[in-house]
Amino acid sequence: MSFNHFDSKGQAIMVDISAKQPSLRTAIARSTVKMKPATLQMVVDGQLAKGDVLGVARLAGIAAAKKTPDLIPLSHPLALHAVGIDFCWDEAIGAITVDATVRAFERTGVEMEAMVAASVAALTIYDMCKGQDKGITITETLLLFKEGGKSGTYRREA
Numbered sequence: 001m002s003f004n005h006f007d008s009k010g011q012a013i014m015v016d017i018s019a020k021q022p023s024l025r026t027a028i029a030r031s032t033v034k035m036k037p038a039t040l041q042m043v044v045d046g047q048l049a050k051g052d053v054l055g056v057a058r059l060a061g062i063a064a065a066k067k068t069p070d071l072i073p074l075s076h077p078l079a080l081h082a083v084g085i086d087f088c089w090d091e092a093i094g095a096i097t098v099d100a101t102v103r104a105f106e107r108t109g110v111e112m113e114a115m116v117a118a119s120v121a122a123l124t125i126y127d128m129c130k131g132q133d134k135g136i137t138i139t140e141t142l143l144l145f146k147e148g149g150k151s152g153t154y155r156r157e158a
Contacts, residue, residue, distance in 0.1 A: 014074050020107040025148035028101045029114035031122035031141040037094040039133040043125070044089065050128040054087050057098070057128070061085040061121030065102050065113040075112050080104045083113070085121050098122050099144070111146050 035043075043053045050056075062083045069077040082103040089096045100117035102110040122138045129136055147153040 012074060014076065015108075017076060017107040020150075022105050022107050023148045024103070024105050025108070025110045026101065026103045026146065027109060027111040027114035027143065028099060028145040029111070029118040029141065029143050030100075031098045031118040032139045033096045033098065033122050033125045033136060034139055035094045035096075035129060035133045035136045037091055039129055039136070040089055040091055040094045040096065042132060043096070043129065044091070048128060048132060050131075053125055053128045054096075057087075057121040057124040058085040060124040061098070061100055061117040064120035065100065065117035068113045068116045071116060072112050076106075076108050078104050078106050078108070078110065078113065080110070080113060083117060085117060096122075096125060098125070109146060109149055111143055115141055115143065 042048050046052060062085060064071075065080060065083045069075045080102060082101070084101040086099045086101070087096055098118050098121045100114045100121065102114040102117060104110050119141050122141070126136050126138060142156065143154070144156050145154065
């Protein structure tokens, strides 16, 4: 038996995934943080007053992935098997790219967990650097890749 996405009053409900078979699900999301090149240099050199910006952002992203159902009302609580947060930066333009990879053997995808992880890691970078640079911008959050489940593989084209 399958349920609709809405109740009798037209209100959204959590989608019924009980009949779906678990499969390995992977998603990679990205957020980009832009700041003054001098601020980025301070992040890389560990010179900001709040400490290890990227280490704290990594922990924040991992914790956020695990809290996704608390933040996105209709998402399912999932047993995540791996969450990774990676950073790369371009000192010339003052940009940090945050990539969040989430993996689970579940009945539904982990795209939202990856998006939340990348977003919160980016917000943590902002928070830890805002005293140095008020003009920091989080420019985008997007899904790069997902695989597993009925819809198969998605890879964002460059």
